[in-house]
Every structure is written in C-alpha cells, then in structure tokens.
Amino acid sequence: MNRPYSAKDHLPGELYSAAQVRELDALAISQIQQLQPDTAGFELMSRAGEAAFASMLERWPEESSVCVLAGPGNNGGDAYVLAALACHHGLDVVFYTLGDHTQLSPAASQAREMALQAGVEPQAFRGELVYEGQVIIDGLLGTGLNKVVDGDFATAIQAVNVHFADVLALDLPSGLHADSGRILGCAIQADLTITFIGVKQGLLTSDGPDVSGDIAFASLAVDPLLYHQVPAQSERISWDRLERLGQRLSPRRGNSHKGEFGHVMVVGGDHGMGGAVAMAVEAAGRCGSGLIRCATRTEHVAPILVRRPEAMVKAVESGLELQPLLEQSTVIACGPGLGQSSWSELLLQQVLNVESPLVLDADGLNLLASPGWKRSFSERDVVLTPHPGEAARLLGNSIEQVQADRFSAVRELAKTYDAVVVLKGQGTLIAKPDGHVALCTDGNPGMACGGMGDVLTGVIAALLAQGMSPWQAARYGVCIHSGAADLAAAENGQRGLLATDLMNYLRELMN
Template sequence: MKITASSPILYTANDVYALDAAAIAGGIPAIQLMKRAGRAAFELLLERFPAPELISIYCGAGNNGGDGYVLAALAAQRLLPVQVIQLTAPDKLSGEARQAYDFALQEGVAMVPFVQAAAPTSGVIVDALLGIGLRGAPSGEFAAAIEQINHSCLPVLALDIPSGLNADTGAVAGVAVAAKLTITFIAIKRGLLTGRGAALTGELVLANLDVPAVTYDAITSDVERLSLNTLIDLLPARAADAHKGDFGHVMVIGGDTGYGGAALMAAEAAARSGAGKVSVATRPEHVAAILARRPEVMACGVVSGQELEPLLAQPTLLVVGPGLGRTPWSEQMLQQAIKSGLPLVLDADALNILAEGRVVPAAAQQQHRPWLLTPHPAEAARLLGITTAEVQADRFAAVRALSARYNASVILKGAGSLVAANDGVIGVVTDGNPGMASGGMGDVLSGIVGALIAQGLSSHDAARLGAVVHACAADLAAEDLGQRSLLATDLIPYLGQLL
C-alpha cells in the first residue's frame, strides 16, 4: 500500500473525534475544518485526475457528506462538471453539513436524490457517504449506492475512509466501497491499514488540516505503523573481529515426510538474515536434498524425540513448525523443543498442535524465555478457540489476546500484518503485496525472525523488524518478477540487501 504521511501513529475513530474536538476547542471553527477537508480532497482529485469528464459525489449526512458538498462547491467554482447524488434529504442535514450544502447550492451544483439518479458512466466518483462513524453494515439506499459505485468501474476517491469499512478494525460487515485513492483527515485510522482495509483503501493520503502538533499530545495511541527506516537500527553493528559464535545458532525443527522444503526455506532465510550458524533437525530422507541445496546449513536426520534431545545442547534458538506435520513424530519434536528451555519461534503445525492440546507446556516453561508465534488467521482462530471470521472481525483484539494467552510476541499474518507483545503496543506492517499469498512465505518469515533473535534482538524487536523486512523483500522481488509468479524463495536474495 502506498501511504503519503509522515506520522507513524494510528488512531481509532474515537481518538479522531477527540482530536477534532480539541482542534475546535483550540480555536479552529468546525466549519473551517470541513472546508479545509473539502479543499484538500478537491486539490488531490485534480492532481490525480486532471480535467475529469464528470465528478459524481455521493453525499450522505454528517461531516462526511459535508466534506463532499464542499468539494462539489469548489468544483463548481472552477466550472468543472460536477453532480451530487444525495443519500440524505437536505432538510435532514444540520450543523456544518447543512452549511456545506448551502455553499454547494449557492455555487449552482446540480443535485439529485439517489433514487432518481442515473448511475455514472464516466469521470470520477467521490465517496462521501458514511465516514468513520459507521457501526454495523450499511443498509437500504446506502448499501445500494455502494454497490452502484463499485459496479461503475470508475476510479473512486474516498473521503476519510471507504464507506462500509470499520475505522477501528479494518473489517467489513456487508458491503464497502473499493477506492482507488483515499484521503483521510486529521489522523490515519488504524482500520485503513489491515484486514479488508488494505484492499479497499487504495493509495492513502493524509491531510492533517493544519491541526497544530500540540493537539495530538493529548491523545495517546497504542498502535503504530512499522517502518524499515526506523527499525533497521535495532540491529547492532558487527565488530571487525566478530566470529560466527557471536551471532547465534538457529535450529529449525520440522520437515515431516513430504514437507522437507518448508524446513529448508526457514533455514536458508535464517542464514541470509545473519545467523552465525543454522542447522535443521528433520526426517532423515530430507538431509541429502538440504545439503545439496544449501551446504552452509547443518542437516541432522532424527526419527524420534529421543534422538533430537542431545542435539538441543548446541542452538541458541529454535524455530519449530515449518513442515512439522501433526504426526506422533511431530508431537515429539515440539515436546522436546519446549522442554529444552531455549527461546522459541513457533509457526505452522507447531501452533496447530498447541491449539489441539496435544502438547501442553507448563506455565514455567513459558515465563522465563521468549516465545514468538507467527499464526495466520486460521491458526490464530484455533489457538483462541474462535472462528477465523471472528479473528478477522477484530484483528487488533485477536493479536492482543494471543499475546496475553501465550505470554509471547505475536505476528498475526495477513494483509496489514499485526505485531503485538506484552507492552501493549501493536505495530502494523504496511509493506508487502498480494504476491505473498503463496506457499512457503510463512516459513521464510519464521527463519528471518529466528535469526534476528539469535543475533541478540528481543522477541518483540525481532518480530517488528522481521515482519517488515519480510514484506519489503517481497516488494523488491515483485518489482523484478511480478506479483503473480512470486515464490517464497524469491525473497531470500533480497534479505541481505535490506539487512
């Protein structure tokens, strides 16, 4: 997702209402904020869609509709072809929205009720329907208007947020506008960047409406956008006399019968991400292929937990789960890993075995060493005992619940991956692309974060930096190879470049 904004802080709808109220209390009239919003949107529209054949603005009630009416008035002043499609009758408007309507009426803007309007077939559509106050699913004419906008196949500029998208969670109940471009006002709402928000927002531009910086000091937020530029300094510089023992030994445990490639991808990613030594404990039949592909990796064939146990004296960290499977062998591998007392990165079937209760760690085994979990939404749902839909309905709540339940740092994967730890702060990953929706991407991620922990980063810092590096590597690879053909191993050559 392309984002034009400098601030990394993300806000809820209530936070933004408080910021808006504080700006008004500080001396900026509410109508002035609305006019600034309408002007910022109008100027962006002309920048991205010069000389539009027609500007069709769908206006609801409240401030979102008022922003649309201001935009319409400004377009009419420039003698641009513009029409407002009204979802709320003028006599139902009040406050600043009514003033904005009067401004548009004064400028001669053509207005027509939605039930009488023909669907636009040319030009640009502006979505000023619902804004950030929506709770639940759009209904009636609003739902029909959203469907009409989406079926038009015209470019859409959404004001503040695509209508139908939840500003706090990034979820959609019912229908929502799919925008090509969204201009959000005062602050970035966290739901724009994760879940369905990542798909519906399009390019995101922030207009802070010249709200003074001091206004933001009164509102605290526990959600932030993660950036490689700010996180890369977490990696310490390497001394000139460094040796491989300084950078940890990552052991990947996985690769049940038929799944050796997953363990190898995690191991290779760990090696490319700077681990001093990398080994793999896997089924014996996979050893030859691993050594042929990546001779720098030490490969050990193990057929039981008893054989694995003596090998666990060597590593500084274990990555458990890539290709692990759910067989008795798999359970033995996970049980020995937990008993080892080593820091753990748990992925894939290691998470599924935990969720099924087939391996139950004692509380003491979690308290004094870092755990990092990397579930996708379905794995997160199993761990929490809820449905995948419930996870996606509030990804922020889900990642917090996982972190608390397992006393662990957590990367909840998906569009707009979320990173949480016990400090309560959630990071949102806004890099990455749809090409990452292919097998093995999670295995590469687990190897990256394992290597970062082995080099001395905390599990939380490793999760934040690793998730961003993983996404940025996918973006670099997609630039060269395209998104549709992207493979997990395509990311690995870019890890050294980024780190």
C-alpha cells in the first residue's frame, strides 16, 4: 500500500497566530540585543531575507532575474534583503515599492540601505508590472493585515496574479489573513510561500491552502527555549504524523473476541435517506467495530442488509422501540439521514437520554440547534461533526461568520457544548473544550461530495468503540478518513470520487 503523505508533513507540528509570532519575534530580538544592541531587529530580518533567497535559488536555480514588490512594513524589509542578495548573486532585479517608504522601521531602513548599496533601484509601483522574467517576490503585506485590501495594493496583487511568472510569497501571501485563512478582498496566488519563526495557522485552513502553494518554513535560528514561553494552542496533524507519533490502536491479541472491540449503534435514515445510514454502518465495520447495529426506517432494512449482511438492522418507528437497542450499545452514532421529522425528534430524544459515548452529525446537529434542544455534554463523551452550515446553526450565526474565523468558531462550539468538535472543510479543525485545536492537512477537493460526512461519523464511532477517547478518536478519525480519500484520489483522480470509494482504503489504513 502507498502510504498517504501530506505535502505539509515537513512542517513543524505547532501552529501559531500572528500575535504569538510577533511575541516570539520580540523575544528573539530581545535575546539578540544582548550581543548586538543596535542591530538585533535587522539581524532577524537578514536571516529572513537569506532564508527566502535560498528557497528561491533552490526552487528556480536557473533564473537570471527577479521582480520584487515591497510594502512599507517589515515584510518589505525582508524583500529589500532578498533583493540585495540577488544583486550580489548577479541577478537582474526589478524592484517596486508600495506605500510610504520614508517611515520604515529601523530594521527595514537598514535593509533598504543594504539594498541601495548593492545596486537595487527602487521604483514606485504605478499600476503596471513591467517584468519579463520568471520569478516575482511578494513582500507587500505581512501578518498585520486585518482589513480588505484596496487601492494600489489591490492593483498590484491583481497584476501579479495575471503575470506569467511564478511567485514566492514572504511569510504568507499578501491579502491572506494570517489567523483565519480568509482572503481579505484579494490575495497573491503564490507558487511557494516561505513562512518565518512559526507556521501561521491561516496558511493551512479555509482559503489558505488555495493561495499559499507549497510551504517552506524557516525558524530563523530562534532559540528553541523561547518557544516554551509562547506555547502553541493549535497543532498540525496528518495520518502519517499521528502514525509516526505512535498514536494508533494497539495490535489485536490472538485470543480476542468481537465483544472487545465495541458495539456501534447507528441511528438515522428517515424516508429517502437510507444511503447515509448505510455508509456510516459500513465505515464503522471497516474501521474495526466488533458489532454494528442500525436503527432505521422499515424501508431501509433490506437494502442495508443486502449491502452489509454483517450488520444487525432493526426497523424502528418510535422512540420506545429504540430505547432497548441503545442500552445494548457501546457507542451511538446519530444523524446520518436522520431528517427533521417528528420521527427524527423522537429518536434523537432517546439518544440524548442515554449515557453511551455519542457521535452526533448532520440532522442530529440541526435538531440540536433548534429551540429547546441545546445542551451541554459535560457528563458524557461526545463528538460533534458539523460542516460550516451546521456550525452556523449551532452558534446562531451565519456560514460567513464561521468561515471568517474557523478557529474561533470551533473553539466556541467545543466550549459551549462541552464536547470535542470537528469543523469540517479544507483544513478540518478538531477542538476540545479547553481551547486546544488540531488542524488536519490531509484530504483533497474530491471529498466535496455527498456521503463523506456519513462515512466520517462511522469511522469516529468505531474508534470510540475500540477504546479511544473522544479527542483521540476525532483526531485519528479525521486523519484516517482524509488519508483514505487521498489514496482513493491518487488511484483514479479527485473528480468523481465517491464516499463509498473510501471503504477499502479505510480498512488498509486501520491495519
């Protein structure tokens, strides 16, 4: 089997907000000042420019020219250093400035002087990008951006994006919000982004992966001990990374039986939605649940048994019929195809009244968001798995608000409901009530199809049934689900990928 490998697995596991990186930057400068009182800021900026220039040479070793765009902040200072190094290396440099460069920080002023002495000839950007080479450096806007890009900066970004040259972005693509990963009006479409000191969390979720291209990381030789003073509240995970960290299920003993591996009960499948519950059932089985039971509408019993005869499928038409089945279960997965009818409400009411660990998805979440249903799960092991629309309903706001700051949304959900929460989407986020967040870098756009969430529900339920905690099951489940999708896409492409295509790959990865 080809192991799924995230293109981001070379990056550190810790993810940082812009404020945290600024704090680390200040600590590093303070430490350097003990040896270099007058040039500490410039020293760190020089390291950034050198790291970026090295990445440029590695990616485009044959290029003889470079076009550099520099804004008035320290991001522009990094660009000045790179331009100076390019001149010293014999490259032709076209250098455009935007904003007021008469008020640069002391470090950026030193970088500008270095560039001028090297022969760089800055010119103000006047709306047109005149450059015939193959590499553009984006040093326009840094991590401090918090408003929509407009004016000359928007014009410059658009000019870069329509140019035929490849783009190297310094720290993050200009126009991308460092914390949320949303595009603020417009953003540079980079081919390579080199990010400094700490990996910015916005690079890996929402719009971030679409505009960042490949990502390189440079610590700038910051003392590792300084990172202990600014602990990361978010981490990057992937299937391969969790495997290497040893976060997996233990091997099964030869003298074992099905009862040791849990009993998953899948509840759902209102009229016309039997496929959702069938996929959750099969995923739970493929991921190792010892027993799988399903409570659904009468019309779905035969089709599910035909597809998965290993399942015990029971027709239920009332909450009272469901109650004894729930009492026999290790873990409950509720929501796939559940619907929002009176039948759905009766079943969910019974599910919420028992104490078994629970994975709640789809219409189970939509009903939970309804008046009178909201509750805290402080006394129960629960994983909620909303997509942005369901998350918005649970929070009582809009999808746009959720996507504008996915990290805040998932943290608020986990705290409000006192549960582990999986916020699905590009750069899926997993949060626990204490505010810690994990971001999965596996997965691909082929997963944007019906049924993927139902499969994930079955995966997480099976892991809970086999003894993982909600936090472990959610993290591992998201990664194995996305890893299976990556394997399936590698086999036949992303377009046309179906949720049921993951089943055999789930089994392979589980083993």
